[in-house]
Amino acid sequence: MFFIQLRDLFKSYGSVRALNGLNLQVPKGSLYGLLGPNGAGKSTALRIICTLLAPDSGSVEVGGSNALLEEKETRRRLGYVAQDVAIDKILTGRELLQLQGDLYHLDKKHKKKRIEELILRLDMHDWIDRRCGSFSGGMKRRLDLASGLLHEPELLILDEPTVGLDIESRSVIWGLLKELRNNETTILLSSHYLEEVDELADEMAIIDQGKVIASGKPDNLKKELGGDRVTLRVREFSDEVEAESVRKLIKNINGVSNVVVNQKQGYSLNFLVQSNDVISNLSGHLSKENFEVFALSHSRPSLDDVYLQATGKTLMDAELELAGKRDFKLENKKSMR
């Protein structure tokens, strides 16, 4: 059973298309990771689920209800922890939680009990009565997470919850998310940290240019690649022609699959090998065609490899590429109500 179902979502900011036919199904009670570079459309998708944005077209179902029509019901069921922590610097942490409790119509007794529980669970007792303006990034994020959880939502949505956090805060947040998942809360988490999604997510989707390009369990996605990942360079800086010649050569070797030329990494070649024997014989095959092995690395496949396989570039490169194209001013303007 799916708790969230997005179908054919399209959303543009001016001439920039943020979502391009996004389809997503999040199973009830799972911790679902959305992986993709900044600007891939993750935040836009989350803001639509939270009823903060309306899509240009498509449908959004949350807990069996049409989130575009039954907005209030949807809001009641979810907790949202935004990418940019929005807190009132003048209020103390406790006052902010009390305000949040009133906005979710908790009665006085229940509100007090929940606030105390969360203060204890997120280890906030030492600083909760200080003004929010004096909090570090980690404290703010913990407080924000506590506000998202105050009304015990069925669905928790987190947009890049650990960006720029210290190790202690990250560990507290990861621990809580695992605990919530075990208590059947559905969690949708966006991140561009591979290890975060790998560590936490039961299932995940990779988003690129506003649509899902791969989805499933992280282990399955890695296994589907069919072997270990090898990165090869035949020269420090190859050119396109040379890389293409090597690609043609390598793809015909028995036990090699999914050969991709990574233009951003000096036309290196990334491919999968089924056994170590293939690597041992690789230099022999290359020398026959007068190529040398300048550098070769061999590793178990990671989610970055899954991403690389699907897009032809690493997550980091995609991030850098998108950073140059994004119009942050326009995005900010559009995200303001």
Place this chain on the structure above:
Amino acid sequence: MITTNPSLDQEKQSRNDLNEMLQEIFALTWRLFIQLIRRPSTLFAGILQPLIWLLLFAALFSNAPIDFLPGGSSYGEFLGAGLIVFTAFSGALNAGLPLMFDREFGFLNRLLVAPLSSRSSIVISSVIYITSISLLQSFAIMATSALLGYGWPSMGGLLLIVITLLLLVFAITGLSLGLAFVLPGHIELIAIIFIANLPVLFASTALAPISFMPEWLGWIASINPLTFAIEPIRMAYHNSVDLNAVLINAPYGEVNGYSCLATLLILTVGLFFLIRPLLNRKLA
């Protein structure tokens, strides 16, 4: 067998909705007051500025000819009403700033993600807050003015002052909240506040009567909403409250107290209907 009465259920539901809305409004208003208590400089500045004006302008024009002002009142007495209205006007004009900051810093999104019983709670809490502050500041001016010997209105006059100020504050607060949703950022909103504040004051009867103004300025002053608020308050200070009395000798004719209040009411209701679609769209 358990049966339910649908009309009772409906009544219970609407009572519940009302309770939820009151909880939201109280919480949001309390937040604004906490901000004020911990950062009271704007409150004091809003009181100090008109007080300085009162002292300086009253001194500046203390030797003005006796027939300069209608009814032979002193300039300090004349100025008091103008500054009370100016204080309320300035306060209300700033009403959009907290909301604009909430938009810019994303706090508004936090409010909009919550299952608010009505998103009007956000606007209502701002109106309650600004109205309270504006009235508080205005009363501070009235009290100081009384201490300086410029008089204190009767009970009827006091009621008229409160009604007049409420109408003006509601209208200007609505306008400012509307601007806070239309403009791209706080810089633009502050620019408009700066541009509007003093010219609107000078183009009213706050500092001088219409008879003292050149014709073109007299025309502007006699259609300026501030004039429609100043003159009833001036009457409340200096005469018995008679709303049939002519308060403004405008170039287009005479305007009595009732007309002044009716104009302010029309302005308030008109602005409310003007910004309602905008608020509905932005808070939808």
